[in-house]
Amino acid sequence: MTLFREGGRATLTIGDRGRGVPAGILDRAGANAHLCVGIQRMRQRVRQLGGTLGIESGPGGTTVPVVLPIPSDQAGAL
Structure with a gap:
């Protein structure tokens, strides 16, 4: 997990070293909504925040x- 600030944006990256998501699962998210x-929901929430x-x-x-x-009134917080 990393968190850094660049300009007026904060980037949080979460990762693992596992075997990954099987090919095509993410591409078929619309067709297999129950899988994703x-x-x-995470994408929806992030979009609501402008990200x-x-x-x-x-x-x-x-x-x-x-x-x-990063809201301008919070720019010094990170």
Whole structure:
């Protein structure tokens, strides 16, 4: 897990070194909504805050970067 600030944004990245998500599961999230409900809800919440959530997965593990804007009144907090 890493957290860093760049400009007016904070990036939180969570990752592991597992076997990754099987090929195609993330691509088929719409068709198999029951498999990815948690991911969809996380993306919704991050979007509500004006940010983005990505998922990168492969045989060496999965990484989930979340980028959020830092409100100007909180810029000194990080």
